[in-house]
Amino acid sequence: MAEWWPELAPRIEPSRAPRHHGLCIDAHTHLSVQSAAAVAKPFYRPEFEPRALHSSEETLRYNAEYRASPLNTAQFENAEQRLADMDAQGVDMQILSVPPTEYFYWLPESEALRVNRIQHERFAEVVARWPDRFAAVANVPMEYPALAVETLREARRDFGFGGVEISADVLGRDLDDRRFDPVWEAVVELDMTVILHPQGFTHGQRFTDYYLVNVMCMPLASTLAVTRMILGGVWRRHPDLRVMVVHGGGYLPFYIARTDHAWRVRPELRHHLDVPPSEVLRSIYVDTNVFDPRMVEKLVGDLGADHVLMGTDYPFDMSTVDPVGFLAAVDLGEDERDRVIGQNAARLFDIKVPT
Known part of the structure; x- marks a missing residue:
């Protein structure tokens, strides 16, 4: 039975919508x-990754075979495959970030620095080869806040990354732990944007079945x-911290x-606020990977068109495979659509738009 599992994953087909007239960025x-x-692999232990720890045997088996399929391997690792998929989708640019399974926060400090640099050098290589098609954000060793700040500064200075995941x-x-305050301070100082992307849920014992470790736990986290x-x-x-929360x-x-x-x-909620x-919530940013056009309309209505960015979760099977077609079904004004589809991402992640 496992032989047919990888075929269940969505394939990128030509968009059902006309190409957007303005810049289209997948954030x-x-x-x-x-x-x-x-x-990183020699240092891994199962308890380090709650999403895998709380997955059923069926989910683990499916994920392994899906991830090992030639198409998905190419999508995750090969820039040329991504470019072909982007052309089909009508996407001009992608913002690259590591998969959440590759945060590697559990690494020893010296190895964490080494791994982050390898990731950043690979991202920089892709961006340098196709500067009009890709931008990238950093991955930093959050378990070591001082080193995370150092890595942020290097990512901004040496690689020009406009954000961090x-x-x-x-x-x-x-x-909210105060030990992370230096990281937020550095993000603001460096004029970067945070992409907040969960990696499972730390207490997922009740979410093992039915792929709830992703379906429910990712937005729950x-x-x-x-x-x-x-x-x-x-x-x-x-107050100037910019955070884009996915999903x-x-x-x-x-x-x-x-x-x-x-x-x-x-009174418990008013110690620091x-x-x-909701007034603070309106300062965050979100993406459009929600699968229901009405939900995008609510996000734009409540947060403002300046705070919603087109995002797909490519190349996971929980992605929006036709983002431009999906947004065509969302009731937006022309200016709102331009901002959501590309202008907001260019602004938040310091992407130099060709004129």
Whole structure:
């Protein structure tokens, strides 16, 4: 039976929508760097990766075979395959980030620095060869905040990366922890944008079946992370921090009224926050990988068109395979569509748009 599993993965077909007249940027994609993964592999233990730890045997088997299929391997590792898929989608540029399985926060400090540099050099190589088709963001060793700041500065100075991708937790430690304040300070100082992308959920014991470790746990992890950051005063301490939360921001944008209500009636929520949580939520950015045009309309309506970016999660099978066609079904004004499809990403990630 396993032989047919990889064929279930969606293939990139020509977009059903006309090519967008303006710049089209996919702000949420992943490029695997296997040379870095090879360095990290000897240090790996299953408990380091909750998404794998809480996956069923069926899910682990499917993922291994899907990931090993020739097409998916090429999509994850080969820039030329990506370019062909982007041309079919009508996408001008991708912003490259590591797959969340390649954060490698559990590495020893010296190895973490080595692995991050290998990743950054590979990204820089791809961007240098196709500067009008790719941009990239950094991956930094968040378990070591001082080293993460050093790596951020190097990524901005030496590689020109306009952002950094960060998990929704760091080995189970939440992002409102004050030990991460130096990282947020550096991000703001360097004029970079954070992509917050979870890697599973640390307490996923009840999500093993039905692929819930991804279907529910990925947006759940983001919801928890952003809620804690808001209530923990991260934006109060760092008001200029720019964070794009993938998968439409998780569940929080669609249920923030309950958190606002709790903030009004419960003292526990007001220790670090003197405005309703929804006011802070409006300062975050989200992508469009939500699969329902009505959800994109709500995100634009609540957060503003300046805070929503086209993102697909390419090349995972949980991606939006026809992003331009998907957004064609979203009720947006022409100016709003231009911002969502490309202008916001260019602005937030310091992408030099050709004139």
